């Protein structure tokens with residue numbers, strides 16, 4: 108008799124569990140995924156958690172969350188609070204967290220004292236150039252645990268004493284590379300191009316200046332601000348590069364941000380490495396057709412860009428994490444962090460969704 112009851116109880120629990128599983132399978136979320144101003148989000152999944160870092164300007168902050176789609180209750184850790192009076196004390200932008208060997212590395216942009224160049228520097232610039240001292244830096248973890256580690260400044264990345272922002276790592280069979288937003292010359296101001304250099308480890312650039320290659324220039328109408336600006340290169344930008352590898356075909360893409368980050372036209376462009384040598388500009392193909400991810404006025408999702416890429420908890424889906432604006436007239440202060448699932452086109456390139464607020468189905472395997 109007792110065994111019979113137990114059997115019923117077991118069956119009842121099973122039905123209950125199934126009911127929950129099926130209701131959770133259709134669980135939804137909405138954008139943004141963090142209810143505060145935030146830009147340049149970077150997300151990486153490790154173990155049972157997602158880790159996010161983004162531009163706070165003043166410091167480097169790491170968030171830890173069991174879910175990709177809600178960061179309001181995430182654990183928050185101050186990773187790096189720069190000392191005053193250094194070349195890296197202010198404007199800490201676009202941090203990214205990468206795992207190499209048994210250490211974790213933050214790569215980020217910073218400048219001295221808000222980068223307000225004195226007149227005898229500014230006079231050399233083609234346009235006004237408040238970014239003339241922006242450079243790339245790297246922090247290294249104390250150990251193999253991204254959350255439990257402490258982080259220390261490891262090095263400045265060599266960009267030949269020239270403007271450098273939004274740097275990222277590009278991993279290839281031929282080695283490790285630094286891809287970042289650069290100018291042609293020290294005092295250009297604009298345009299902001301994409302440059303690549305070779306690295307001998309995550310904190311050392313091994314290329315000399317003549318090996319530095321420019322792999323993309325904002326020369327399409329949609330890479331200029333205002334759209335198609337005919338007369339000079341002011342605000343024409345390629346920035347926020349991110350490696351994206353097709354998991355099935357192995358094709359290597361760099362998805363970057365184009366136009367200007369403070370207005371509705373900001374969007375994502377696409378480069379593909381077609382040849383064997385990342386340092387050879389001829390080996391890269393830009394998708395000149397237009398942005399591959401861009402504003403959706405019908406959904407009031409504007410100025411979408413500066414993306415990073417991650418997977419669903421079960422590893423079966425690809426997700427893009429990006430920032431966008433509800434009110435594009437509010438400029439940088441309008442940016443919030445969002446995420447959506449994406450797929451792949453028949454030619455192996457990423458097939459991004461139209462940006463919006465949802466509700467969307469939560470990532471596969473999300474509890």
Ligand SMILES: *[C@@H]1O[C@H](CO)[C@@H](O)[C@H](O)[C@H]1NC(C)=O
Pocket residue numbers: 163164165166167168185
């Ligand atoms: C990091 O900087 C942000 C932006 O100024 C600030 O809100 C936050 O309190 C800082 N974090 C810490 C721990 O100081």
Ligand SMILES: *[C@@H]1O[C@H](CO)[C@@H](O)[C@H](O)[C@H]1NC(C)=O
Pocket residue numbers: 180
């Ligand atoms: C947020 O986290 C706290 C502490 O872990 C927990 O008690 C609370 O239920 C969480 N809230 C939500 C909305 O998840």
Ligand SMILES: *[C@@H]1O[C@H](CO)[C@@H](O)[C@H](O)[C@H]1NC(C)=O
Pocket residue numbers: 194240268
């Ligand atoms: C700070 O930046 C300036 C301008 O790029 C450079 O000349 C100087 O050597 C840097 N200082 C240090 C300590 O790296």
Ligand SMILES: *[C@@H]1O[C@H](CO)[C@@H](O)[C@H](O)[C@H]1NC(C)=O
Pocket residue numbers: 315316317318
């Ligand atoms: C830069 O490096 C390349 C390849 O190692 C070398 O051939 C070239 O001579 C170097 N240029 C300078 C100016 O050192």
Ligand SMILES: *[C@@H]1O[C@H](CO)[C@@H](O)[C@H](O)[C@H]1NC(C)=O
Pocket residue numbers: 127128131473474
């Ligand atoms: C499904 O969601 C409910 C309510 O949010 C939660 O209590 C339960 O643990 C979830 N079940 C699974 C299998 O994730």
